[in-house]
Amino acid sequence: MSEPLRGIVVSHSAVAQSLVAAVAAIAGVEDALLPVSNEGCDERALADRLTAAIGGKPAVLFVDLPGGSCLTGAVRYARGKVDLAVVTGVNLAMLLDFVFHRDVTPAEAARRAAEAGARAIRTPAA
Amino acid sequence: MSIVLYRVDDRLIHGQVVVGWGQPLEAGFIVLVDDEVRASEWEQDLYRMGVPPHIEVVFASVEEARRRLGAWNADPRSGILLARDIDTFAAIVGDANGLIRRINIGGVHHRDGRSERLRYVYLTDAEANKLRQLAARGIEITAQDVPTARAVPLQEFV
Numbered sequence: 001m002s003e004p005l006r007g008i009v010v011s012h013s014a015v016a017q018s019l020v021a022a023v024a025a026i027a028g029v030e031d032a033l034l035p036v037s038n039e040g041c042d043e044r045a046l047a048d049r050l051t052a053a054i055g056g057k058p059a060v061l062f063v064d065l066p067g068g069s070c071l072t073g074a075v076r077y078a079r080g081k082v083d084l085a086v087v088t089g090v091n092l093a094m095l096l097d098f099v100f101h102r103d104v105t106p107a108e109a110a111r112r113a114a115e116a117g118a119r120a121i122r123t124p125a126a
Numbered sequence: 127m128s129i130v131l132y133r134v135d136d137r138l139i140h141g142q143v144v145v146g147w148g149q150p151l152e153a154g155f156i157v158l159v160d161d162e163v164r165a166s167e168w169e170q171d172l173y174r175m176g177v178p179p180h181i182e183v184v185f186a187s188v189e190e191a192r193r194r195l196g197a198w199n200a201d202p203r204s205g206i207l208l209a210r211d212i213d214t215f216a217a218i219v220g221d222a223n224g225l226i227r228r229i230n231i232g233g234v235h236h237r238d239g240r241s242e243r244l245r246y247v248y249l250t251d252a253e254a255n256k257l258r259q260l261a262a263r264g265i266e267i268t269a270q271d272v273p274t275a276r277a278v279p280l281q282e283f284v
Contacts, residue, residue: 012141040235040236040245040246041235042136042137042233042235042236042237043136043137044237045235045236065141065176066175066176067139067140067141067144067175067176067177068137068139068140068141068144068176069137069140069141071172071175071176072137072138072139072140072172072173072175072176075172076172079168
């Protein structure tokens with residue numbers, strides 16, 4: 001793969017922007033992720049924003065909720081495109097893992113990111 | 127309880143509907159009226175993903191909605207009926223026999239030819255006229271994206 005994958009974080013309001021900023025602050029990686037908000041969008045407008053962010057390159061779409069307009073828009077957009085994969089339930093841990101493991105296929109990156117995100121959800125004793 | 131919310135929302139089933147309205151209304155079922163979604167199993171699976179298992183999702187064509195509106199209103203559970211546009215409601219209301227008394231405009235976003243009426247409501251002049259016609263039939267039309275917001279009367283946004 002000539003160019004590392006990019007991640008597109010798709011969310012309600014400014015969640016995506018904040019997650020992308022947090023990854024840059026923690027990891028120092030600033031070119032791996034782009035935020036897309038669904039603010040003010042119907043499905044067509046969200047698809048336009050995704051097109052602009054993806055730029056025709058292989059990518060993983062990280063969606064905030066496992067249901068809702070961000071997911072329906074992202075899955076509909078990615079349908080039938082082998083160079084796109086979708087993960088739901090985005091969290092900071094999965095993005096931090098993703099930005100350091102981008103020389104794989106979108107499907108592999110999505111699977112790995114989902115596992116990393118799930119591992120981060122715990123209930124530690126206080 | 128019957129259908130307690132009739133909503134125009136071009137995002138159809140999404141967070142505001144399932145969580146914002148579904149929780150306080152204790153919704154037991156959601157009716158999604160859309161000919162295209164009704165014809166596609168894949169689209170239906172996609173919309174079901176956003177709904178917790180205790181809420182039934184019914185997919186109906188406009189024609190089915192006309193026929194089954196009475197049955198849904200006899201359901202003991204609280205229901206939400208969704209359509210993506212005003213035309214769909216105009217088509218259903220014709221056969222509703224007064225069952226639809228209020229319509230909530232929850233989200234109609236920007237498209238060519240539409241102008242902003244509220245932050246989350248963009249309408250063409252034709253759509254605004256259709257809403258006036260529905261109101262003239264005695265249906266209360268308000269815009270309200272989430273239950274905690276003010277219900278904006280029709281005359282304030284058309």
